[in-house]
Amino acid sequence: MLKAIGARSIDDLFAPIPAEYRLNRDLTVPRQMAESEIVDWFRQRSQENGIEYTSFLGAGAYLHYRPVIVDSLISRGEFLTAYTPYQAEISQGTLQAIFEFQTMICELTGMEVANASMYDGSTAAAEAAMMAGRVTGRNSVVIAKSLHPEYREVLATYAHHQGMPLTLAGFTETGRVNLKELEQAVTPDTACVLIQSPNFFGTVEDVNAIADIAHKHGALLVVSIAEAVSLGIVEPPRQADIVAMEAQSFGVPLGFGGPYCGVIATQEKFVRQMPGRLAGQTTDRKGKRGFVLTLATREQHIRREKATSNICTNQALVALMVNIFMTVYGKVGLKELAKQNLAKTAYSAEQFSKHARILFSGAPRFNEFVVQTSEDPYVINSRLLGHKLVGGLPLKKFYPELGNAALWCCTEMTTRTAIDTAVGMLAESESEEPRGEHAVEEVAR
């Protein structure tokens, strides 16, 4: 090949790089490994990563059963190793799958249009707030304090350089948004009210009441959904103008936090302000149905600095996992699955309530609840960890005002035995006097 090119050596091809910058040594990276060694290396890392533990963690990342066909199907090379479907003629598989995904997200959220995916729930929420700014021509956002704290952090990062002021609205003793505070926070400059339902504490919000307040002041309502399985049994936020979702619960592995699948869904009238890719139905020269990426004039490769967002690569393959999961469970299965989650959580909260205080019990909840104890939850968790259990997420870091509180999560994967064991160990300490000095290890952040 060198001869065909007319080069004497490979080095000739790198001549355009000024000599003083060329690297004349080996990179200091691990030596080349055989496949068997690579598998061994990662198997060791996997062993060091809590494989034998039963966890009660949720907080935006949920352990649900993943039907095996999800991985069988996404592993097909034609899905796995294809690029973004810009060449429609040889991308109809991906395009039709996106179209079906968009349809199912609409059915589940009660919205009219949904995009092909965003990076995750946090960036979807931030982009939804920016979108609300474009739709309303207003510049500030009122956020529920019960929105996932990390989602709030991401929004703060995005909003800061857009000069977009953010105001927080707190929660009442039911865990729901404090409507009075919310009403006071909304101004004529409020582009949107951004809440999460079920919220970070698992509490289902009174979306109607919040929508009324937002709309009365000409602001949009953006609802973030972090636990997608709730949509099987909890009424979707039909009064919302934008839904910003995290669909990880639908067949996506926990994967230490990613890749996940954000989605934005909205009403038809706002579609031209929506970020992200969209698949649309059309026909070919012979009148045959087919699908294309459409409304690209919103996007960066056409509009450059005037685009609705800079997003290009999204989470396509993860959206396909979500798509297959939604297809497997479907109309009846999703409801039954959600009901099991509801039952496990109700049982669990009831058991915990015998020995500790369950906060926010005045409103419906989905699969999370906050347990307040007299003992520091880090100490409790440290003890649980010795029995291969990972307790609820201590909330001190995010909500110091809640004291010794932790966010516990149950799904259909949580067994009664695990619940009873955890409750038993928590009860032990709650019935005893505080133990004085105890080596507290920060076991959850």
Added chain:
Amino acid sequence: MKHPTPKATRHVNQNESLIFEKSSSGKAAWKLPPLDVPEVDAAKLLGRAERKDLGHMPEVSEIEIIRHFTRLSTWNYAIDLGMYPLGSCTMKYNPRVNEVVARLEGLANGHPYQPEKISQGALRILKTLSDCLLEITGMEAITLQPAAGAHGELTGLLLVRAHHQAKGNPRKKVLIPDSAHGTNPATAAMVGYAVENLKSNARGMVEVSALEAQMNDDVAALMLTNPNTLGVFEQEIHKIAQILHAKGGLLYMDGANMNALVGKVRPGDFGVDVMHLNLHKTFSTPHGGGGPGSGPVAVKRALEPFLPKPVVITKSDGTLGFEYNRPQSVGRVRSFYGNFGMFVRALAYILANGPDGLRQTTEDAVLNANYIRKGLEGIYDLPYATPSMHEVVFSDKLQARKGVKTMDIAKRLIDYGFHPYTTAFPLIVPGALMIEPTESEDKAEMDLFIAAMKSIAQEVEEDPQTVLDAPHTTRVSRLDETAAARKPVLRWKP
């Protein structure tokens, strides 16, 4: 076909409706275990918030689902089927061992909030990958949090802004060459910077005198892709960096084309202050039909305090942990720690290559692009004679005389069994054909590609209509994009 191709043949493939059109009441592909806790009354627990109906969600059986998605899959082209020469996209082979290790139980089921004590495996992966990427780029600190290239750009420019802000003035604008990806200007706008275009010179590179004239105290950074989108290495990179640095500006490098550099030259050594990488391009994680990607951002020491939080640290007892106390951080750009599954895959790729493999990969990628350039030179117009690195950009100038444009040639290439190259980009080349073979192709596959491109050029001369009407062999052909955008149908309705 006038010129039969050895690469492809016609073959029966299955029709398939939308899943909703196959649905009927009573079919199911799921089964839940018996409940081990008391049943609950949802109406009682949820009250008004109880959902009664799931609308038109499908009801289908498992074999129907398998066939549905398998049939759909056969309508796609993929790297696994053949050369996928999309310029700037680096469509290289995605090793299957990556998929296996990413699915190991502890990695696939690790919860992002599980205690650090039982997360040492994941933390070790973050740390090892970070160290490798720093060595490969010659940079000094890194964040893995951004979820894709454009997200990395956003993070990088937030760092630029924070850096200037800490000095008292965030500055007003970002310079972007006219050959840049669309994400660059879109990102600058998101961070609140005005975009100022920088014209390329006759060799397809940044015109240093223009940069000198446009550079002033208002310029926060230059966003440069190197090699640029023509596949050309910016030979005066040291001068470019000097001009920026002299006026306090920063050099941002878009790492989209890093596949031309790994193991041969390091951006940190030629003056780059901040850059992003695309793990889904250079480091072999699959594109998956459009994502997920991963866009780590590497910086020089001066920008380290501003990195998104948390960062991975080694604690006094030798274990790894996350550090959240970062007062100067730009904040979070994503929940948790980024697209962790992609880190696993990228690290597996680095381990499979080692120092020698990484260098050879780059050499092979550049060799392949030059082989294709030589093979098609004269048949297609080469607007810039400057040496090519990992990709080559032709134009449709010769074929346009017959009314055939780059998109037509691209569509005809489909009939020959290839995925098209990137069309109509970069914008500075009218009618561009941007070809990036990557290191994954052997000579035989590239010879087939060259033969196909030559055959199409001949068709343009003899029978342009065949090319204008292409593709002829696909399920659908030349879908009506205008109608799709004018009256959008974005979901199925009964």
